[in-house]
Amino acid sequence: MSEPLPYGSVIGILGGGQLGRMLSVAASRLGYKTHIFEPGANPPAGDVAHAVTTAPYEDEAALRAFAEAVDVITYEFENVPTSALDLLESLKPIRPSRKALAVSQDRLVEKAFLNDLGLATAPFAAVDDIEDLKEAIAEIGCPAILKTRRFGYDGKGQVVINAPEEAAAALEDMKGAPAILEGFVEFFKEISVIGARAEDGAISCYDPGQNKHEGGILRTTLVPAAITDSQRTDAVLLAAKILNKLDYVGVMGVELFVTRDALIVNEIAPRVHNSGHWTQAGCAVDQFEQHIRAVTGWPLGDGGRHCDVEMENLIGDDMDRVPRLTKLARYQIHLYGKAEVKPGRKMGHVNHIL
Amino acid sequence: MSEPLPYGSVIGILGGGQLGRMLSVAASRLGYKTHIFEPGANPPAGDVAHAVTTAPYEDEAALRAFAEAVDVITYEFENVPTSALDLLESLKPIRPSRKALAVSQDRLVEKAFLNDLGLATAPFAAVDDIEDLKEAIAEIGCPAILKTRRFGYDGKGQVVINAPEEAAAALEDMKGAPAILEGFVEFFKEISVIGARAEDGAISCYDPGQNKHEGGILRTTLVPAAITDSQRTDAVLLAAKILNKLDYVGVMGVELFVTRDALIVNEIAPRVHNSGHWTQAGCAVDQFEQHIRAVTGWPLGDGGRHCDVEMENLIGDDMDRVPRLTKLARYQIHLYGKAEVKPGRKMGHVNHIL
Structure with a gap:
């Protein structure tokens, strides 16, 4: 795009929460319409959007119709399933690009990416089983936080480990999901x-x-x-x-x-x-x-x-x-x-x- | 109403222009939904509204359904026909009230209302025919502005009279609508x-x-x-x-x-x-x-x-x-x-x- 999307174009937004709601309002100020794709019924963003599709991210026909109806796709929610993104990306531009999503969807990938850039993060280690976790605790120390690698937000999918003997119970809380142990950072x-x-x-x-x-x-x-x-x-x-x-x-x-x-x-x-x-x-x-x-x-x-x-x-x-x-x-x-x-x-x- | 309308209530807005659009956005900030009633297709307010009714103000069934769907009615457009307001008022509260509309819809009524309140206006006179107009020009002087009493905005339905001999042509511009002659005000x-x-x-x-x-x-x-x-x-x-x-x-x-x-x-x-x-x-x-x-x-x-x-x-x-x-x-x-x-x-x- 060297010219901006024409006035009156439709911006597709994946996710219909409050962020989508406020994005819709902002889009209206620039003369754009929005189309919300959201699995949940009556999403907050729907009240101020031009159109709403209520369908699961697995509904290929709904995704295709959505892509057909919009000029560019963005998202307010980073845990959109890969299969949905694969399909949408083949039909309309997605901004920000998949690269950013791939990095941020996985805490382990994200931390490795940041370290590669020369940026400091909390100490961390991948945890797939109890052996990994014991090794990670030995290396990082306690207290530390065990988190699911994916789909966590607002403190969900996290458990604090205060002593090595809490390892097994903490791992159980992950319900078999791939995890990451992060050291505590003493911050001001x-x-x-x-x-x-x-x-x-x-x-x-x-x-x-x-x-x-x-x-x-x-x-x-x-x-x-x-x-x-x-x-x-x-x-x-x-x-x-x-x-x-x-x-x-x-x-x-x-x-x-x-x-x-x-x-x-x-x-x-x-x-x-x-x-x-x-x-x-x-x-x-x-x-x-x-x-x-x-x-x-x-x-x-x-x-x-x-x-x-x-x-x-x-x-x-x-x-x-x-x-x-x-x-x-x-x-x-x-x-x-x-x-x-x-x-x-x-x-x-x-x-x-x- | 002693308690505010509950969160999630629907505000009906008569008129779907930019004012309705920005009212809709404001309503969303307070957790309300809006429903736009507008005769013209694809109204600007529709892009950020929960619902839109596209129907003429003469469509009684559409007005009834609209009133049924909303909790309170307001307007962004003051020239809503009286018959529509009569019907809507019998079904749901209208705010601001009919009184304000009745006053502001008619320039003659408005000026009389203001003068009765002790507030200064430009000199004015009602003009229904050429005799009225000649008399008004004699009283108010030239230049003066002849305006339709109703339905004028953004300079529409207005003509300047610079000399008494322009009276007949000016009156023709009113196309038979009741009019008002207003004197010029020299203002800073x-x-x-x-x-x-x-x-x-x-x-x-x-x-x-x-x-x-x-x-x-x-x-x-x-x-x-x-x-x-x-x-x-x-x-x-x-x-x-x-x-x-x-x-x-x-x-x-x-x-x-x-x-x-x-x-x-x-x-x-x-x-x-x-x-x-x-x-x-x-x-x-x-x-x-x-x-x-x-x-x-x-x-x-x-x-x-x-x-x-x-x-x-x-x-x-x-x-x-x-x-x-x-x-x-x-x-x-x-x-x-x-x-x-x-x-x-x-x-x-x-x-x-x-």
């Missing part, structure tokens, strides 16, 4: 960089945000993060290195631990990221529009931060706080339209303009 | 107040914006307007007076002329208003969300301005400027997804954060 702060790369190779990164997690789920992101100028520069350069190596087109979230000596990459997400929601209140062009710009071939927009923001997720019963939150000055509310409130479910977020 | 500036009133009577007004029109169409709005503090206060109080008198629930646009001696009300629009689009970039809660909050029974949100903004409409061929505009810093683009570019058609707008 968690930050993340939301970076974007356009088709022409241009890169734009938002100001790093400082994250707080609770129970494995992001609770708040504050910008600016309390880091030094050189840490800020390092974080942005590091994100750019990853984006370039993957020939990436779109927005990526890079989670980092700030330790005494270095920035350690925790994980990368090949999509818009929860820790970038603050950009809706703090920037002329938010992460969702930036992603749409990249995948449709527009130049990246101005991601400069024009105010300080604290983003807070509304999780489960936090919904009860909404009536009070609606009354507060300088608070922007974003609810996701999910039908049911469940513990640990992300129901919305607020951006507090500081 | 045009400003507008976007005001909101909640069901509990609370009022919130955005900082007045300063407007420039070209060929009867809004070109730019700049906030803050270059007016004195007392003019700002007067403008806001005046808007509040109108909102209260109408028991208004929702957002209203009040256009004012600033003259040497006074603020003259040009017209009121019982809906979100083009001159309030800057709030998308300058406020935590924009005019679209403020309207949704009001009509669903939420408290009004924080409409404080946290930065200066210039809004510029993209009209007709201005679309050719979009590639350049996407590259500018601190510019936010909003395109409306209209299929065809036509001279004088509003295709989008940009908010420049100053």
Whole structure:
């Protein structure tokens, strides 16, 4: 694509959650329509999309009809089955490319990729059986975290191992899935960089945000993060290195631990990221529009931060706080339209303009 | 309504243009769905709505089904036929109420209403035939503007009369429609107040914006307007007076002329208003969300301005400027997804954060 996708084109989005919802809204601002592909009924993104396909990722006919109806395909969800991607890729361009997905779908592949790039990660080892795990514990030490290599998010598919004798029980929790043991990183702060790369190779990164997690789920992101100028520069350069190596087109979230000596990459997400929601209140062009710009071939927009923001997720019963939150000055509310409130479910977020 | 409409409720919107489009997006942020009723096919608002009914306002069955499917009805377009409103009102609440529509749909009724409230307007007189017009010209003088009493917007249905001998030709332009002659107001500036009133009577007004029109169409709005503090206060109080008198629930646009001696009300629009689009970039809660909050029974949100903004409409061929505009810093683009570019058609707008 040397010209941007024409005005009125349709962007196909795999996944119909809140990220797809906010991508749809951003697409509308640039005059595009969206078509959501999502196995679950009544997806949040469907409320603001031009069209919705409700079908499993195994439904070849539905995938073909979807590809036929759209001009470019992107995703808000990185665990789309390979078979579906193989088929879609043969029919319409997918952005970001399969390469980024292949790396980020597997924690082991991801960490090896990052180390090959010269970037620091937590110590890790592949774990396929109890022998592997015992060896890994001996090498990495305790406490450590055993995680499934694939399909984990928001703290799911993870178990902490505090002593070698907990190994067997922890491995059982993996339910036979290939796993990875990761050492603990002693960090001062968690930050993340939301970076974007356009088709022409241009890169734009938002100001790093400082994250707080609770129970494995992001609770708040504050910008600016309390880091030094050189840490800020390092974080942005590091994100750019990853984006370039993957020939990436779109927005990526890079989670980092700030330790005494270095920035350690925790994980990368090949999509818009929860820790970038603050950009809706703090920037002329938010992460969702930036992603749409990249995948449709527009130049990246101005991601400069024009105010300080604290983003807070509304999780489960936090919904009860909404009536009070609606009354507060300088608070922007974003609810996701999910039908049911469940513990640990992300129901919305607020951006507090500081 | 003492409690807000439950999360997940459906807001019916009469009219599917760009205002309905941006109202839909705002509704999604509060967890609501929207259902658009619009006679024209493929309305801009349809791209981001939960459901769309394409039917004329005369289709009673379609109106009934629409009312059945929604929890509250609002509008982005004030010229909805009375018969349709009569039917809908018997089935579901309409906000803002019919009273506001009745006043604003007819320029003569509107001016009389404003004068009764003690607010200044341009001199005016009803014109039903050539005798009326001659009398009106004698009283008001020339130049003056002859306008249809109903269904005019963006300079349509208006003709300037520079001399009494132009009366007959001007009246012919009205095509037999009841008309009103308005005297010219010599003004320094045009400003507008976007005001909101909640069901509990609370009022919130955005900082007045300063407007420039070209060929009867809004070109730019700049906030803050270059007016004195007392003019700002007067403008806001005046808007509040109108909102209260109408028991208004929702957002209203009040256009004012600033003259040497006074603020003259040009017209009121019982809906979100083009001159309030800057709030998308300058406020935590924009005019679209403020309207949704009001009509669903939420408290009004924080409409404080946290930065200066210039809004510029993209009209007709201005679309050719979009590639350049996407590259500018601190510019936010909003395109409306209209299929065809036509001279004088509003295709989008940009908010420049100053």
